Amino acid sequence: EWCYAIQIMKQNTATPRFRLLVHGQDGSIPYLTPELLRLMFFPEETADNESLEDGELNREHIILGLAVKDTCISPDYQHTLSSKKKRKGHSIVDENNRSTNLAKQARLNHDADASIQKSSSDGKDTSSDSKQQQQQQQQHNKKPTGYSFLNRDKSSRICGLLNGEENSTTSNYMEDYLRTPEHISTLIVPTFSFINNDNDISTNTSEEKKFTPKKVEANQSQQRKCSCSNIVIPKSTKDSVSIETPHGWQSIQPEQYCDAVSSMALSTKSNTVPSSCEGAVGLFDYVNLSSTQSESLLLENSTTAEQGRKQALKKITMSVQRSNDWACRSHQTFVNEAQPIRFWLPVQILASQLPSHVLFTTTKTRPNLQKQVEDKEQALLSNHSNVAIVGWDALVCDNNQRRNVLRNLMGTVQSVSSNPKQFLLLAVNDLQSILDAAREGISIIGSDMARILSRDGIALCFDFDCVGGISAKEIDMNKTNFARDFDPILFKCTCLACRPRTNGRAPSFTRAYIHHLIQAKEMLAEILLFSHNLHQLILLFRQLSNAAALDDEKEDKEHLETTCRKIEQSLA
Secondary structure, eight states: OOHHHHHHHHHOOOOOSOEEEEEOBTTBOTTOOHHHHHHHHSOOTTSOHHHHHHHHHHHHSEEEEEEHHHHSEEEEOOOSOOOOOOOGGGHHHHHHHHHHHHHHHHHHHHHHHHHHHHHHHTTOOOHHHHHHHHHHHHHHHOOOOEEEEOOHHHHHHHHHHHHOGGGGGGOBHHHHTSOOOTTSEEEEESOSOSSOOTTOOOOOOHHHHHTSOHHHHHHHHHHHHHHHHTOOOOOOOSSOEEEEETTEEEEEOHHHHHHHHHHHHSBTTSOOOOTTEEEEEOOOOOOOOOHHHHHHHHOOSOSTTHHHHHHHHHHHHHHHHHHHHHHHHHHHHHHTSSSOOOEEEEEEGGGGGSOTTTTTOOTTTOOOTTOOOOOHHHHHHHTOSEEEEEOGGGOOSOHHHHHHHHHHHHHHHHHHOSSOOEEEESOOOSHHHHHHHHHHTOSEEEEOHHHHHHHTTEEEEEEEEETTEEEEEEEETTSGGGTTOOSOSSTTOOSTTTSBOTTSSSBSSOHHHHHHHHHTTOHHHHHHHHHHHHHHHHHHHHHHHHHHHHHHHSSSOOHHHHHHHHHHHHHO
């Protein structure tokens, strides 16, 4: 099925300068079904040249991020009866529950016997069917006693159930269970961010603002800020960290994380790593700072904030050392594999406030802030070539300060070792941050922006061939003036929503139809907007990559900066 796509992938060996890390949900790209994935990334050989170029463009500039928090969590069942002694006070209740359960089981057995007698009268062999029904009924009655993370035994068992035991030797958890497209690059992370954006309240629609009093709107914004600042995250220990899963907060250790990554990336009965897997980001800790401590870090030459700054630096140091300790343990586990998985070293963005000789220390060294300690683990971490920057999306400051913090951290990490570094940002959710990250040289930029905008009914529109230079804007499809607008979202756009139909020049879906879907609260509106926004972001990354390539060829090196300025001016 994918033979034509494989031929295209073999022909294309160049890697673009900037790539988009899409935040996956449950192991897949949000909103896109397998058929939509095929149309967007793997068009048929008989398609027109424009569709083939779009498919190649999408595959080049995109990486699918797989989070262990939602792809590798599985239920645990109790196979034996509990040996706990019952309380005396609950004896009467237990007897009543036992009698009701016995009556329910007798009723089920009577129904099963009746069905067996009826099928036997028809002359059918029902021994295997009755056993299968009993097994299904027993499995249905079971309740999970808890949840744990994936391991090699569970992944092989799941793949064996899906493909059969005879075909489980060549099976892979990502391809068989998650159904990840084979030739889309993937990157495994523990979690994209400790701050969940799913509960954010959208305030982009003009109709809601029009009929909301100012006092009520001010109170809602204040409550939203308080709810975001009062997020309770369980404390981590020296051996584990808690991450938020669909079944609540779960504690995970570095060895469990490595086992989950290996179970997802490697084949069930071999150690073959898919060529499309870009590696895994190490387990990292969360820096829990108060608002005063966060503000004191960004204030310079302030005597009043000195105490808060010392407390914040102490917390950051402990968190960084704990993450480095986990990184050493994870890296050693990945190296011991027959085919080692590419490892990305996580670095906290707040570590830019620490001295360079403290940045790559572990909990075993405990160095003084003034004294440099040489260690084998420190040398291993400092010489690592793949660095994932964590927590940049959680900084509460203006764009200039955020960009300065990022620049300082990258300079500190690069100055420790002579090896060239490749940097990755896990979470960026606005266009200005994407442009600033590209200016600083981040090669892989993770974002959930396409899904967030689609959920709010907003469409991204970039025109890089207009007369004035570059046109960039956000269109709010909730507005009523689109109710009778029969134009596409963006002219000359070749996404699934805007491309013309095969039998004419009319667009596949008009603005009026998408506005109607939003008003009717149909999920198709989010699907169409997501495919459009993702295509526009990929075009943006291609434009930034081309500008960076021109800077490498010429001496002036102003093409990337000029492109970013034009986009900023158009958005303003």
